[in-house]
Amino acid sequence: MHHHGYLWAGPKQRFDDEALRRPAHPDPPPPGSRPELVQRHREVAAEFPRTDLPPLETAYWLVKPAGLVRGTWQAPQDAARWLSGQLAAHAERFASSAERSPTRLKALEHSAAARLARGGDVSHGFYLERPTFLSLALVCCTPNHAMPHLACPLSLEVGSG
Incomplete structure (x- = not known):
């Protein structure tokens, strides 16, 4: 260790941007979800591992x-x-x-x-x-x-x- x-x-x-301080849910929004919800999930999934935020x-x-x-x-x-x-x-x-x-x-x-x-x-x-x-x-x-x-x-x- x-x-x-x-x-x-x-x-x-x-x-305080907590959305970028937690990993995206492992499952994407279900089919038929609002486009902005799908887009936000994609953004968080892409950004969380790259951002320097704690x-x-x-x-x-x-x-x-x-x-x-x-x-x-x-x-x-x-x-x-x-x-x-x-x-x-x-x-x-x-x-x-x-x-x-x-x-x-x-x-x-x-x-x-x-x-x-x-x-x-x-x-x-x-x-x-x-x-x-x-x-x-x-x-x-x-x-x-x-x-x-x-x-x-x-x-x-x-x-x-």
Whole structure:
């Protein structure tokens, strides 16, 4: 098992486009459906795997382009340290002063390491200067416990970061 790190920062309005943050239903609309419904299904089916938007279910990061992976680690502690570094790099821009607390940021690192060690995924979101939103995720891979059928997006040697 290894872990991939993902980071997305962008307009909150774009983040709120939930249709592009979830995979299309596996079955297309039935024959005779409204043309706009059929077209929307096609758009979502084509765009979901390509868009850089964070998926609603963290494990679905694994179907996104490999270029979105910000790092890969074998050890949960190493992945959690990457998360901690990203939190530190963005903390002064957090909209809430409580989220900037060094004690809170250290607690997020420790809880991430513990969750990853149990095979779970980690996902955090923060408002930065409005209207910007930051999404950070660490996803277990090979296998992902929530969705073991999802393949690893990388064929590179694990251990970068």
